[in-house]
Amino acid sequence: MVYEDISNSSRKKRICKLGSLHELTHKPNPVRHLDGYTRRFMPSYTLYYFNGRGRAEVIRMIFAVAGISYNDKRVNFKDWSTFKAYMPCSCLPVLELENKIQIPQSMTIARYLAREFGLYGKTNMEMARIDSICDSLNDLFNDFMRMFYDKDGKIGTFxxxxxxxxxxxxxxxxxxxxxxxxxxxxxxxxxxxxxxxxxxxxxxxxxxxxxxxxxxSQAIGESSPMRQMFKETSSKVLTFLEKTLEKYNNGTKFFMGEEISLADLMFFAALENPLLENPKLLSSYPRLTALRNLIAGHSKIASYMKIRHLTDF
Known part of the structure; x- marks a missing residue:
């Protein structure tokens, strides 16, 4: 991984009006299920997001597991008001293919890449199961983010x-x-x-x-509406996921069995910040705790965690 200031790069002409950016170029090892022919004709990928894990981390983890190189461009919060005019839906993350096609919305990007890289199940029923897990985790993640960010995506103050x-x-x-x-x-x-x-x-x-x-507790008190909403959502979602995991292989493997999938990556990424804020969040969910350890021990994820750019949120 290379952390680089690109203000003087050849891309400056195209983005000079967008504010300062930083670029991380990831070059992970190849993944076994993508053959040489597929790799040869794979497009170049550029991911735009803020300098944080947030909604883009599941996408970065997909790239890591698939072993696909991409450019990770990070936008400073102070430049966002200018930069967002150039992004579809005026939001981040955005995935750019071949410097031409731009895809907005984090879960749209995640599902697209998971399909491209074989991480989205093999049947319609498996895909539906992955969707139900991911959408539930997205509900939990959204409620958590609302406690810390304002409507413009900035860290809140109190x-x-x-x-x-x-x-x-x-x-x-x-x-x-x-x-x-x-x-x-x-x-x-x-x-x-x-x-x-x-x-x-x-x-x-x-x-x-x-x-x-x-x-x-004074910033986001236990009795605050946002905190209560997050607690209710996390209780419902984590209970559902624990039972879902138990139905298959008694909860001893990944959500879809032997192979890691988008559901597992979403589970890991969506709970990173909530677990940092409350390390006991999964204490009542032994199978989910075991799953998190299983994902962390995956060779591609373990390698990615060692080299990824460290951020506070």
Whole structure:
């Protein structure tokens, strides 16, 4: 994988009005079910998305499992208002083929590539089963994303009051309003650290007071409508998936049996961020926990996880 600033590349003429981009070129190992003839006539692929896993990660994982090279172009959030005018549906991700055809919508792209690369089942019934799993996971993923992003796709911010206790009997408590980005909470929560806010009071002398807390519940409280919606959706979806997995091979293999499919990749990608936010999310679902470990141990996925570009979300 090569992480590269392409502002001076030959593509600059075509995208110079679109804002700054970064490009990741993936060159994974070939996958066994695509023969030489198929590879020789396969189009060039370019994936446009923000610099994050988000809705594009399942697509990147499809490329990784299939062993297909592609250009991974990442759009800065600050440039999105300009860039979106050039994207169909004014949304990301978008898959571009041969610098000509553009396909929007994450699940449309994922299904198209899964069909192209043999990851979408062998019969209409298998495809329907994969669709039901993917659509259910997409519901869960959408509810999770709504907790963190605004209507323009930007990381949300929140504000809250912090009261710093007095340092001594003659000192007074200090109350200030703190504005913080959700992404900061998320990063610190992932590292299992405490987010520390430095309160600067020019009238005081000596060490400045600090206030530390998880603060995640203040950003998106347990009683908030968004949180409740996500909890209800995840409970329904995960219960359905656990039972679905149990019906086939007693839940000891992939969703479709011996071979990994789009359903498995969607399951892994859609739950990455929710599991970072709540590591116990699958604690009541032993078969899904085993499936996640099985997917992580897949040779192509394991290799991809080692080289993929690390992002906070």
């Amino acid at each position: 504000s809250f009051m912090v009261t710093v206790p007095p340092r001594g009997p003659t000192d007074k408590s200090l109350t200030v309003n703190v504005v913080c980005a959700v992404t900061l909470l998320y990063i610190f929560h992932h590292s299992r650290s405490i987010l520390v806010v430095l309160i600067v009071d020019e009238e005081r002398t000596g060490p400045k007071p600090t206030f530390g807390t998880d603060m995640r």
